[in-house]
Amino acid sequence: MRLEGKVAIVTGAGGGIGRASARRFASEGATVIAADINAAGVAETAADSESIHAHTVDVTNGESVKEMVSSVVERFGRLDVVFSNAGIMRDGNVIDLSEDDWDVMFNVNAKGAFLCGKYAIPAMRVSGGGSFIITASANSFYAESDIAGYCATKGAAMQLTRAMAIDHGDDGVRVNCICPGWIDTDMASPYLNENPDGRVFAGRIAPVGRIGDPEDVAEVALFLASDDSSFVTGSAYNVDGGWTAGMTKAIALI
Numbered sequence: 001m002r003l004e005g006k007v008a009i010v011t012g013a014g015g016g017i018g019r020a021s022a023r024r025f026a027s028e029g030a031t032v033i034a035a036d037i038n039a040a041g042v043a044e045t046a047a048d049s050e051s052i053h054a055h056t057v058d059v060t061n062g063e064s065v066k067e068m069v070s071s072v073v074e075r076f077g078r079l080d081v082v083f084s085n086a087g088i089m090r091d092g093n094v095i096d097l098s099e100d101d102w103d104v105m106f107n108v109n110a111k112g113a114f115l116c117g118k119y120a121i122p123a124m125r126v127s128g129g130g131s132f133i134i135t136a137s138a139n140s141f142y143a144e145s146d147i148a149g150y151c152a153t154k155g156a157a158m159q160l161t162r163a164m165a166i167d168h169g170d171d172g173v174r175v176n177c178i179c180p181g182w183i184d185t186d187m188a189s190p191y192l193n194e195n196p197d198g199r200v201f202a203g204r205i206a207p208v209g210r211i212g213d214p215e216d217v218a219e220v221a222l223f224l225a226s227d228d229s230s231f232v233t234g235s236a237y238n239v240d241g242g243w244t245a246g247m248t249k250a251i252a253l254i
Contacts, residue, residue, distance in 0.1 A: 002226040004029035006130075007076045009068070011059055011116060012086035014041020016185035017135065020214035021083055021221045026051040028222060030081065033072050035059075037086075059086045059112030062119075069119040079123040080130040081225045084116040087135055089150045089187055102149045109153035110160065117164055121173055129172020131225050134161050135217075136177040138240045154179075158236050165234030174233035176224050181240025183212040206241030 008025050012018035014036035022034040022045055034045040035057040042054040055071070058064040072079055088108045090101035113134045124130040137154035144151065161177040168175060182205075184192065192211065206212075217239050223229050224237070238244050 001029035002222065002228065003081070006030045006080040006225075007033075007072065007078050007127075008081035008083065008225060009033045009035055009072060009079065009116075009120065010083040010085060011035045011057065011112065012135070013045050014038035015045075016187065017180065017183060017214045017217045017221075018083070018085045019045045020218040021085065022046075022052055023049070024215070024218040024222050025081070025083075025225060028226070030225075031076055033068070035068060035086075059084075059115060060107040062115050065112075065115040066119045069123050073123050073126075078127040079120060080127055081133075082116055082120045082124070082130075083133045083135075083221055083225065084113040085133075085135040085221075086112050087187070089147065091146055092148065093146055094148050096146075097149050105149045105153045106156070109150075110156040113157055113160055117160075117175075121164075121168055121171060124173050125168075125171040130174075131229070132164065132168075132173055132175045133221055133224050134175070134177040136161065136179045136236060138179050138181040138238065138244050140177070140179050140236065141238075141244050161236065162234050169233060174224075174229070176229070176232060176235045176237065178217060178220055178224070179236050179238045179240065179244075180217050181206060181212060181238070181243040183214060183217060183239075185214060206243045207245065208241040210241065212239060212241055 008030045010022040013022045013034035022032045026032045032052045034042045035055045036042045039056045046052040046054040057068045136157040139151045140154040140158040165175040
């Protein structure tokens with residue numbers, strides 16, 4: 001039980017990677033707060049588990065995040081792990097992308113992680129330290145066409161990870177990010193399921209020959225949340241089936 005006695009918050013836990021991670025953390029003994037703006041989604045995540053507690057939060061709103069952290073500490077007495085996983089994607093190059101879509105992506109993908117760190121790290125420090133994890137992306141390393149704003153937010157997420165790791169090591173808080181490739185989630189669904197051969201192509205460009213499952217990412221999140229990664233901070237973990245390592249294969253298939 002690698003997270004026995006620990007209290008963890010997982011944002012974006014209404015489905016996909018967040019749901020898989022919340023359930024995986026709970027299976028290893030953690031008390032988990034499954035947080036999302038989607039109240040119905042987190043209720044489903046928490047269903048049938050006494051260790052998972054649903055919480056509705058807007059990660060773009062400081063007061064909402066502050067209230068979440070305060071309520072967790074008040075109820076459970078501590079905070080050890082935060083997985084800042086909430087994310088959103090809007091298509092478009094810089095000409096086509098609307099200002100509103102640019103702003104909403106930065107608000108969720110970058111500001112959301114900032115706010116979670118702002119309010120959670122002081123609570124983690126009081127608890128003796130812990131692990132803060134951010135969902136970045138393979139697009140933190142490589143850009144793709146027609147998702148300019150998304151790529152920009154995920155580059156920001158990786159650099160925020162590094163800055164936070166430097167700033168808060170003395171607080172006993174380790175900060176790392178996970179960089180998923182093609183994962184079978186609702187976010188990826190428009191490409192995987194609506195484009196002809198999208199699912200097949202996304203699997204072929206990964207050297208392992210398949211699309212990832214949310215559980216693949218959850219396993220890495222568990223490692224980073226646990227004491228198994230006690231000497232790991234400021235790092236970016238690719239969970240992409242080798243996609244970023246094998247970009248030449250992807251290019252050859254285009």
